[in-house]
Amino acid sequence: MKVGTIFACAIAIGITRVNEFLRKGNSLIMIKIGKARFFLPVVLVAVVFAAQPATPSPESLAKDLTQQLAARKFDPVVTHFDETMTAAMPSAKLAGVWDGILAQFGAFRSIDATSIQQVQAYQVVLVTSKFEKASLALKWVFDAKLRVAGFFVVPAESTAPWTPPDYAKPASFHEQPVTVGDPPWQLSGTLSLPNGAGPFPAIVLVAGSGPEDQDESILANKPFKDIAWGLASRNIVVLRYNKRTLQYASQLQMQDAGLTVNQETVDDARAAVALLSKRPEIDPRRIFVLGHSLGGMLAPRIAQGDAQVAGLIILAGNTRPLEQTIVDQVKYISGLRGKITPEGQKQIDDAEESVKQIESPTLAADTKLNVLGTSIPGSYFLDLRSYHPAEVASRLDIPMFILRADRDYQVTEQDFDGWKATLSSKPNVTWKVYPDLFHLFMPSSSVGPGLGTPDDYQKPSHVTAQVVDDIATWVQSQGPASHALR
Numbered sequence: 001m002k003v004g005t006i007f008a009c010a011i012a013i014g015i016t017r018v019n020e021f022l023r024k025g026n027s028l029i030m031i032k033i034g035k036a037r038f039f040l041p042v043v044l045v046a047v048v049f050a051a052q053p054a055t056p057s058p059e060s061l062a063k064d065l066t067q068q069l070a071a072r073k074f075d076p077v078v079t080h081f082d083e084t085m086t087a088a089m090p091s092a093k094l095a096g097v098w099d100g101i102l103a104q105f106g107a108f109r110s111i112d113a114t115s116i117q118q119v120q121a122y123q124v125v126l127v128t129s130k131f132e133k134a135s136l137a138l139k140w141v142f143d144a145k146l147r148v149a150g151f152f153v154v155p156a157e158s159t160a161p162w163t164p165p166d167y168a169k170p171a172s173f174h175e176q177p178v179t180v181g182d183p184p185w186q187l188s189g190t191l192s193l194p195n196g197a198g199p200f201p202a203i204v205l206v207a208g209s210g211p212e213d214q215d216e217s218i219l220a221n222k223p224f225k226d227i228a229w230g231l232a233s234r235n236i237v238v239l240r241y242n243k244r245t246l247q248y249a250s251q252l253q254m255q256d257a258g259l260t261v262n263q264e265t266v267d268d269a270r271a272a273v274a275l276l277s278k279r280p281e282i283d284p285r286r287i288f289v290l291g292h293s294l295g296g297m298l299a300p301r302i303a304q305g306d307a308q309v310a311g312l313i314i315l316a317g318n319t320r321p322l323e324q325t326i327v328d329q330v331k332y333i334s335g336l337r338g339k340i341t342p343e344g345q346k347q348i349d350d351a352e353e354s355v356k357q358i359e360s361p362t363l364a365a366d367t368k369l370n371v372l373g374t375s376i377p378g379s380y381f382l383d384l385r386s387y388h389p390a391e392v393a394s395r396l397d398i399p400m401f402i403l404r405a406d407r408d409y410q411v412t413e414q415d416f417d418g419w420k421a422t423l424s425s426k427p428n429v430t431w432k433v434y435p436d437l438f439h440l441f442m443p444s445s446s447v448g449p450g451l452g453t454p455d456d457y458q459k460p461s462h463v464t465a466q467v468v469d470d471i472a473t474w475v476q477s478q479g480p481a482s483h484a485l486r
Contacts, residue, residue: 058116101131136154173233175191187243206296225240303398326351326371329409365378402432
């Protein structure tokens with residue numbers, strides 16, 4: 001939806017029974033396979049399987065299964081799944097998932113490395129594999145009987161560590177761990193506090209779709225950490241936190257028939273605002289919500305009826321329905337190499353079929369939709385049918401700052417125009433477009449004019465200083481909110 005990037009579909013929530021054990025160290029992006037992020041350039045998949053007893057070691061079996069996928073021997077792979085998961089992912093569906101990966105990242109080249117770790121009762125093997133356009137890690141999860149209990153495709157771990165951007169001044173602020181929300185959905189977070197007594201204005205960062213961590217981590221990039229450190233260096237408090245779909249994946253699976261963006265994003269963002277309002281260092285009349293990607297789309301809903309929100313900052317928030325952004329992204333990426341390959345066309349066909357199911361008048365809340373390999377309940381899309389972000393924003397009396405990255409192929413000019421068409425007459429809305437930036441508001445490294453490509457996510461970078469400066473200037477220019485109920 002990251003989100004994001006190599007990972008992600010506007011929603012790629014990918015909630016599975018072992019997701020809680022396989023959270024990426026940063027922000028799944030599962031394909032968002034999680035980060036997904038939909039906003040990330042593609043939706044990979046997080047699917048769970050289980051298999052028959054085998055004699056090889058976990059590492060050798062994982063390598064063998066990977067090689068069989070590369071050789072398109074899907075039936076032998078499926079023999080390692082148990083009955084339940086065979087029903088969920090038969091060989092034909094597994095072939096579709098694999099073809100989707102090839103369409104996004106090019107042909108499989110080689111296995112570069114394997115690693116294994118014990119995670120509670122599971123042995124997790126990462127098979128780092130080189131594809132034509134990226135390195136990906138195929139994550140095989142084995143139970144005590146060496147049955148496959150999970151299969152994920154995630155970005156390969158980056159060897160480049162995150163370093164602070166030049167505009168961050170670590171000596172000017174400090175950080176504290178905080179807990180957002182109440183049981184049973186308490187979330188780990190970090191509060192970046194300027195040095196001094198305050199009271200300071202404050203911002204809650206709301207991430208894109210998928211199981212994002214508090215930094216919205218994507219390979220070596222951490223856009224939310226960039227923003228938090230940059231704004232805290234400019235006397236603005238920033239709160240960032242892990243998403244519920246990261247910390248409580250298996251619990252959410254238990255109730256996924258009723259899952260909506262409220263449980264995924266909105267409720268926790270409001271809890272974060274409430275937390276800030278009680279802090280003595282913070283001016284309770286100057287608490288803002290900054291949403292990125294899906295978080296930007298949902299920012300008006302977060303503020304609707306919540307008088308504590310003094311204003312909205314929307315970075316790459318989509319106004320089109322999520323399912324339409326999925327199709328458009330798949331078409332764009334599939335056509336990057338010129339002629340669309342058979343694998344790419346199948347990915348497009350599958351995305352269009354998902355849209356038909358999502359938009360069907362007979363869609364039920366408990367329907368399990370297969371959206372590019374990720375299982376999403378019908379309740380998620382039914383809830384969004386009546387939500388039109390720009391229209392909700394038009395009914396708010398708070399200031400808004402709406403930002404667009406000009407080379408963003410996930411949330412495009414069409415979405416930006418959707419905000420402008422509805423909000424252009426409101427005097428308290430500010431607009432800005434940033435040339436040469438992609439979805440993370442970092443410089444695009446893609447060659448040639450036009451929109452960026454998934455390659456942009458591969459390069460370690462930082463949110464551009466101008467974006468951070470503009471947000472800080474805008475926030476500091478806003479007076480205290482009247483807090484009249486909306």
